[in-house]
Amino acid sequence: MAEHLTPLDTSLLHVEDADRHTHLGIGALAVLDGPIPDHQALVSVLGERIAACPRFSQRLRRRVLDLRTAEWVADHNFKLANHVCRIAVPGPGTDAELFSVVAEVMSWRLDRDRPLWEIWVIDGLSGGRWALLVKVHPCIADAVATVHILAGLSDEGITHGGGGGPEPSREHTGWRGALRAGASVAVDAMIGAMQAEQTLRGVARFATGLVRPITPLNGPLTSRRRYTGARVSAGEVEQICRAFQVTVDDVALAAITESYRNILLRRGEWPRADSLRTMVPIPQAVLLPRLPVDEDHPVVRLRMVHARLAEATMAAKRGNAWMAVARAIPAPVTAWAANVLSRLPQRSVVALAATAAGPDRPLQIMGRHVSAVYPIPPVALQLRTGAAILRYGDSLFFGILADYGAVAHADELARGIEAAVHRLLARSRRPRQAGPVRDRHGLSLVVNN
Template identity: 40%
Template sequence: MTELRPLDSGFMELEDTDRHISLGIGAVAIVAGQPPTREEFSAGVAAGLERNARLRQRVRRAPLDLTAPVWEDDPNFDLAHHIRWTALPEPADESALRELIATELEERLDRDHPLWQCVVVERLAGDRWAMIVKAHHSMVDGISGITLFEGLCDRPGEDHSVRGPRAEDRSGSGLSGLVAKGIRLPLVAPRFAVSVVRGLVPVVYAAIAPTAATSLNGPIGRQRRYVVARASLPEIREIGAAFDATVNDVALAAIASAYRAVLHKRGEEPTPDKLRILVPISVRPSDAKYVMDNRVSAMLPYLPIDIEDPVRRLAAVHDRISEHRAKGEAEAEKSMLSMAEWLPFAVVAWAIRLAGHFPQHSVAALATNVPGPRRPLTVHGREVLEILPCIPIAMRLRTTIAILSYHDQLVFGITGDYDTTPDIDLIAEGIEQGIAELLAASRVPHIP
């Protein structure tokens, strides 16, 4: 058995504080041809389980949450709990698929079993089918989630060894572990304190200081909407090369363009203090790629939705992201999470529950950029044509955006609250329009 890290267990605590949310994150593969038989597909998934022991493990909590929850082998594991088959109604097009994805984002995973599910969509227009892979955020972040997804696809010639629980021994559960943590905390805390405080002060201030009121932040219901925006990755890189920006800068500038357009349509002025966005930052080392857990920190920049010119808007995004990185905010949060591992779990759990009940008004959206598979993927010999990322909403964030690269495509998967984002298509359209404007500007000859 291994303990859940503080951030992993935090996602379970957060889900428990709000009956309207489900914290499953997913990837949807659009696959060419017809699906395999049910027997063939189950055999392929079973092979994937052999490479990742976490998929056979469930979460067990301690009485009164005195110690951290642990992953333990499910003694009654049954693969049938985790695979479901369905088909779309005619015309079985992308609109119908997006409705199904939205429904999947609403459903909570069963905590009596390992926290993942695979849904096979047997029929999709254009001689295609789909595979929806969903896992609880306590098990995976964006990068480990895509690694999990790849593990259920066909393997290349080279195979990785079985990837079970992480190598380090986190067996400090039980009363002895609790006592040991209490003894060691005064010894380890000082070495973190100075760097954490220096970097964390601006993050804490950003998280609690309310921004200008906006319809992007507020109570959410149980139903979801889901839409997709697509862009050419070579064209994104062309824009970045022209304006000395990263792929992430270009993506965030396009998102800023989209929210600017949405606010205008809603009759709201896109002022400089209206859209603070949560941008997760991976702190996962390369040797932990196959470990199923969360290794993320975050930044909280304002998006420059008040700037009308798309090139100036991109420059502002680049400068703001660079400034936040220079402040060391992501590293400070990483250090804070490391220090949390030395605290008694009950303290951490109650702190997260309290934060979950606190109605935050400072953050209006979330955008996470995950590098997708570099190699072409297949499922039972069928080509994976594209991958659509999908993530949940919570904490009064009425929309979230997952950005994923695969082949020469960058896909923006946009999740919204059903009741408060009936215009969610405007976000997808705004992203594509924002990229088109930047691409056109990048191809205009510039006088040196």
């Protein structure tokens, strides 16, 4: 029996359909030590490991008028060569050239007539290095699962995975599961109407936070992307967490906040309290916290981020989240809601920020050590910048995908993140002088100077 997409996954397709410049490919970039393997041998090994996951040889079949969710069917024309590609970076082969190639690949929409994934083998990097770029559609795997797909392709994925491969972990709970078998058409229609009403309320709550004054950092998407990465010491981030009793997510978002603040200042715009609202996905919900770009003090800003994330998480648990609503609604309603959200003139949410757990051990592919793993988030719904964070080894990696027109030099955002972490680290080593500070939104904070 064919397996259907969940309504939530189907809504991702509708978001793409509503805007020709939106393509929701996500991915992971692995940088490896050389030498690069023989291409045919590498393709053969990747093919063997991919074969362990049936989803990688299936394509989507959509229904007329989207009256039912799309379903996965076998692609009888599947050819591995159509999905494993090779590309070389221009000289001198630094990370800057590598990230430019990633941006180019992530600018292309995945072909809906084929299985929704690609692997790019990238050679020509300095120091004899090479890279693997795994690109998938989020209806196959989310940001966390994409990293695990990469781990499944590694040598360790075979030796430690009990013969498994890159099997993406997905939740398959569609709206049909809520309907009793054999229920009458009238009962089905009534349940659908109730779910639609709940969806409208959820969309309304979600939308009220979107229409805000315009900033230079948001707006319609173009077809081009920029990509860059940042790398900081995980040990240093943990030292910051211990010093100020915050989480890794807090430190990461505080660093992103400072970098955005400096970009706004360089553009001649004074940061306001409502200048930067960020979409932060968590299990079963989406948070929309305002990040304190108006605050100059790095520790005060870190505390404010911590408090606002906690407050937003509690609000999400009370059900004020589109994601929580969208998992249980009929396909036509989900399509309508996704189309409405994609067309809203939202000018408040500027960026997506997501965290993912990285591989829990060092990886190798055909005996070559994986020295770095950068996540690649999506951009959509006029959110022109996405930042994803994961830990691999002793480093915390930031991957930043931006619309070409959002940040003229995406690299300045990455370098600003690194500088912000170093600034917090320096503060964490100072003698502590705790004192109460009041957030402009009424939250009582305790700040170590």
